[in-house]
Amino acid sequence: MTDNIISERGYVIIAVNPIEYRQAQCCAYSIKSKMPEASVTLVVGDEQKVQKKFLDGFDAITELPFVSATTRRQNDWQLYWASPYEYTIAIDCSTLVKTDQSSIWEYLIDHHDIVFPNSITNIRKAEIYPTYNKYFKTEYNLDIIYSSVFFFKKNETTLKHFKMADVYFQYWKDVCGKYLRPEHMPDYFDPDIMHTLVAEHTYGEVLTIHNILSYIDMQNSVNTRLNKTSKWTDKFTVWPSNAGKIKIQNYAINDILYYHNDEFLTQEIFNEQRKHYDTITK
């Protein structure tokens, strides 16, 4: 458990293997390119396994304080103890932050203890609804929350969410089996579904849902539009350019981009993000 608070506020990114370290590093580059003063911490299972080259862009590296799962998001519950910040925004490693969130930070700190987004969008900023969103509402009366980006403070209130998540995330199959019908069981650990169940079962009073942290979700964009599972990178054209700019289908991405699929993060895109980070910060 992290006892040392290194900064009042900052970002934490979990990664548990080299592919994810690289994604997390690129995410850190993107954050610091927009907010050079931001503090970003890499959260890993075993610090010894992380090559030094992956540490550029981070202010700190810390280990998950308890036994780590190989599915990175299954470790979300540990972030309360792993985060070296009083106020934390947790971001999935396969995400890029292409917007300055300074004012969002002020708002979140002033008004909320823990916030998950209640909406996700496509590249046109139109709200999208993953398939499970519909039956969660109609069959279980649950409002889905999204978890690739979320904010929390360290206090007794938010602790309830993480304590419940501790149990739910480790025994996610049992939990889903108890609350969801077999046809709705996810094939894999789904952090959105699990955070939704945790939120629901911590009697709703802990959590705030808010669209302030809404992000572009590429994988759900494709599933929603084409009604089948396929890689969005096979369908869309991506154009990186100087100053870290990214266009998808010629839409300029000026928001939080949850790209999900590692094929997106080509060496060209990675290099552009790093180059822009270097230009801004060094």
Add this chain to the structure above:
Amino acid sequence: MSDYKAKEGVCFFVYNNHELDYVDLVMLASRYVKEYLDLPVCVITDQGSYDWLTQSQTQQDIDNHIDYIKITNDEFKPNMRRHYDSPYTEFRAQFSNSNKHKIWEYSPFEKTLLLDTDYIVKNKLLLRSFEYEGVAMFDNAMSITNLKPHQNETLLYDQGIKMWWSTVVYFDRSDFSKMFFDLWAHVADNYQFYQFLYNFPGKLFRTDYCVSIAVHILGGMEESNIIHNFDDEPMYFVSQHDDLIDANNIQDWICLGNNREETWKDIVVKHSNLDLHVMNKRALLRVKPKIMEHFNDR
């Protein structure tokens, strides 16, 4: 201001082909403009279509319906378009639209409303556009049976950009409008490149796509509201699979709305008091004599 023949007016491009008599269409469209908008009308055409205009229409009708005629000499690339007249008739004809962006140069008005000849004005909605600064176009449409258009007329391509309709284009003479038309010209000149960039299919040159791309670029490559959209009003349309079968008077038109899934089925629709984009041009030409009779009988 003094460079223009009138402050406000309506323009039509009229280029006949061997299948469709746009000259005849514009006589109807301009009659409706006179009725509901009471604005001067300018027809932009070529020598052949102009000759046909003077042969096929009486001078009195021409004088009553058209205030200005501009004869152009633009070259058109082959641009064959597949047309339908209900689900049962299909034909192909040249679609001469590649100079539409030159309306900036051709219009004699300070504030211009450019209409397609198959867009029939049946109320005063478009008059509000003259209060806008910049450019206005429709960005949503509705069929006569209250259905949205096919996806390729909502977005350019699946997850592509939003489609703006070039059926009705309002513009003033601001720097922004000039920039819009310059960009439209650039996209038109480099259509294949932009087709590749924006990933949309098809071989037909569409000005709808040109303006959509221009709007997207001008908006910083994001969804934006830099272009007016007639206050979110939809553009009602009769698709090429629908039919226009009768006119009770100049307002009440009887249409057949074709069922998209079961194309042998139609629903009868009475349409009145709303502007209508009649994509089935042959149907419009069939009913035109009766509509003109209604005008003359009043």
